[in-house]
Amino acid sequence: MEENKDVTIYDIAEKLNLATSTISRALQDHPTISKKTIKKVKEMSEKMGYVPNTLAAGLRGNKTKTIGVLIPTITQPFLSSLISGIEITAQKSGYQVIIMQSHDSYEEEVNLTKSLYSNRVSGVISSLAMETRDTSHFDQFTANNIPLVFVDRVPKEYNTFRVIIDNYAAGYKATKHLIEQGCKRIAHITAGAEFGNLYNERKRGYLEALKDFGLETDESLIINLKKVTYEEGVKASNHLFDLKTKPDGIFASGDIIAVSAVQTAKKRGFKVPDDVAVIGFNNDPISQIIDPNISTITHPAEKMGKASAEIILKNIKSPKKEDVREITFLNTEVLVRESSKKIP
Template identity: 40%
Template sequence: MSEDREVTIYDIARYLNVSAATVSRGLKNNPMISKNTRKKITEAAKTLGYQSNTFASSLRSRHTHTLGVLVPRLNSHFMSSVLAGMENAANRHGYNLIIAQSLEDVEKEKRNAATMFNKRVDGLLISLSYNTTDIHHLEPFFKRKIPVVFFDRIYPHEESTSVGINNYEAAYNITRHLAEQGCKRIMHLGGNLLRNVYQERLNGYRQALRDHHLPVSKKLYLTSTLSEQAGTEAARYILDLPPGERPDAVFSANDTAAVYCMLALKAAGLRIPDDIAFAGFNNDPISRVIEPNLTTMDYSGDSIGNTAATYLINHLKGISNLYTTDAITLRAEMVIRASSLKKKLRE
């Protein structure tokens, strides 16, 4: 009952007068063992209260059924959805997640990558920190052929796959939407260009402006961390602009900055969308609470997480091959809400 020793396969073996090898095989339902013996083993395991020791197993079999997940921050709506999706997929396939956050710091990212490696995760799911410039720290994984899947904030690498959305197209479409609403001076709140997602959104935004013969001005482009504070500061920036140079629309690379910018502008008396239209990115819960509701890009963190994890697991199981796939692009959908619908087009 409450012994202090662990119950091992040897105990089961002794109990049933078979060898530990047989028990080991029996527990894994190896067809090499007769159905009868297998049943006896499973029963004995239950009555003895056997609990398999995962690392004894891992040590020998050289896989851990564990995936490493390395993210910039855990506490954003998007990221927690991603994690939820990953956990779901992993759990469904009998994998576990060991999760760490870099807090946007390369050094911590490196340390975390090292621990993950030492823990011998079967695969790595990673979204890069703000200021990661190279991925030398992932070399150990590549060397040992431990599959790496990038998601959201990706880094092109020939031995790994990335999962995300078409940020260029999404940004292009959302900017075009603003243009079609009659906006002439469309501003962009962007993030760190080291990260593909922000670079691509900027590119899409710019191209859409050019295609609609709208000004691509440095005054209409701000780069920041896209935090609440950054949103508020962007509002300040806009209000300080000479009236003639003020944007009549803002496309923010995330919802947080958009919403806090809106709040500040509203407080200053600007009307949204009539004085200034708004569009965000992420479809964060706050985008459905702010008034007017925020037009945004909806792409499910859940499916990104799910897809990335499932894909990684399929590779591990040999069902698919990660090395032949460069990128998986998920659908992103524009959700048009009141914040970008100019009156003249409404009626």
């Protein structure tokens, strides 16, 4: 299999119909080149995945047997399990894994994609940062036939591989479970549609379940968080418990939010699940530590990691030249525990 040659200033020059000397000077911010041209050249060089010659000279040749993993953080249990699945599969095929954390920062994610490309990774698996809206910084991989897989937090539109669960079905199941426990006013604490398809689909499942079971949608019961953190969950829970007509059920889009809802309810003197039933999402270890144990939706993280790595390895061996868009749906289920079990 023939490897792609490095992008050179000649390639950029041809693309922009400019002299190579202009490209070279523009990349060095030379004062004889206009700011407009410098901007145009740098944008194109980044899009094409250009690496300066000083670095490229030492990296020229075959790509390393390395898969780059770019995720928001390794501290979330879901993402730790995801990494485990990736590593297990990669190592079996003789590949190493580089793990980088964006800490949910768009700027950091952009910088880390440059670093992964410079390190000549053979493929990239990424779960997007919460701040990310523009995903053009990933073009350097697809433009140079480096397999790219988005997992869990995926962009709404990007023509590459994706590994996700059916978030709509999962949100529907969680809400249906609360309805089956007798809940009539079900709140939903989410991250808001602007943070990507994942939370939007869970919310869509929640709304559809309410509709199917004849319950009205009350916008005051839907809270969009700025960050998915315990502290934000406490604020949201207090807001819900301050309502004149309080919720009798809460579907949280993450277990850490469900934990905050349960603990806030107890501090406010409400019994869980008698006064308010709570269900979370992800089946994080913390969901089984607190009292009462939290009902949750399983999220097959390790399987998703393995599936992502398998796609990368398959496409390293047999790269496809045509546009590819593959979505893998993985089943989820409701784990019923004490926090939502009203009916025996």
